[in-house]
Amino acid sequence: MSAPEAPRLRLGSKAPNFKATTTKGEIDFHEYIGDGWVILFSHPDDFTPVCTTELGAFAKLEGEFTKRNVKLIGLSANSLQSHEEWIKDIDEVAGSSLSFPIIADADRQISYLYDMLDYQDVTNRDGKGLPLTIRSVFIIDPKKTIRLILTYPASTGRNTQEVLRVIDSLQATDKYKVATPINWVPGDDVVVAASVSNADADKLFPGYRAVKPYLRLTTLPAEKVLPQ
Structure with a gap:
């Protein structure tokens, strides 16, 4: 599958809008953001060890993000049914109760839109030959402006406390x-x-x-x- 030209997303860019199927139903991304902040973060695959620990950690910190008027939304390049089964494992492993939506992006349309793909590792592909997503983090403000972009390799898990710290910094420096x-x-x-x-x-x-x-x-x- 050849990739279409991805938009150039930089700090200060307007976050591209999209419609998607999630574990919480159909969403329009800009409507989901509303008048608050959002953290959009992607995962390479369902039922993988590092991703499982990450989603559990974000789920356990969701209350702290909510206090800051921040919504969480995950993305993984798998089907909705796969996500729903995976959430059971996440909650069992982490002792969490994951309630934020996870986008089903099996066709990689949103992954391409946000350039969440690993083109350096040609072996990082699923059974259909499609590239898997990497660990991207986008923090988007109420004006739908991208304020932070973090990109991690598939082998390295993120630090949820650092993401929370950046939210505190952005909100403090805005005020x-x-x-x-x-x-x-x-x-x-x-x-x-x-x-x-x-x-x-x-x-x-x-x-x-x-x-x-x-x-x-x-x-x-x-x-x-x-x-x-």
Whole structure:
């Protein structure tokens, strides 16, 4: 199967819309996003070990994402019936209760649309000769704008806490005129945005610390970031 030309998806691109069959029924992706955030993440195959652990971990953290107005939606290149049987295994292994939808993308139409395919590993194909999906993560905001793209090889599982941390960073930096430094977690100091003049910084962040003229730190309490 030759792949059609995939759209160039970059940070700031509008997330392509699509209609899909999922374990929770038919969806229109933009309608599913609504006025909240969404995390779309793909998996190479059903009934595979790493994917099973990942979906279980996301399911157990779903409540934390919900508090942040974030919906989860998975994708795997298999049929709806396969997904429904697989969810039983996921919940058994992880002790979870998976409730977010998983897209059935056996024909790879959405995988091509979001460029979720591994073209380097020619052996990474299913029984029909179609390429399997890799571990892609897209964080999309309420304006349907792609804010983060992560891509992992099939052999490496993702870190759910890192995905949650990025959501906290994106939402905090959207609300306040700051950026988050290396290894930031809610409650740590943040960087005053470069676009903020020193005069404005004095008003917005009284007592900020200028480590260098271009590196100004200020306190942002966790309660201003995390949902209460």
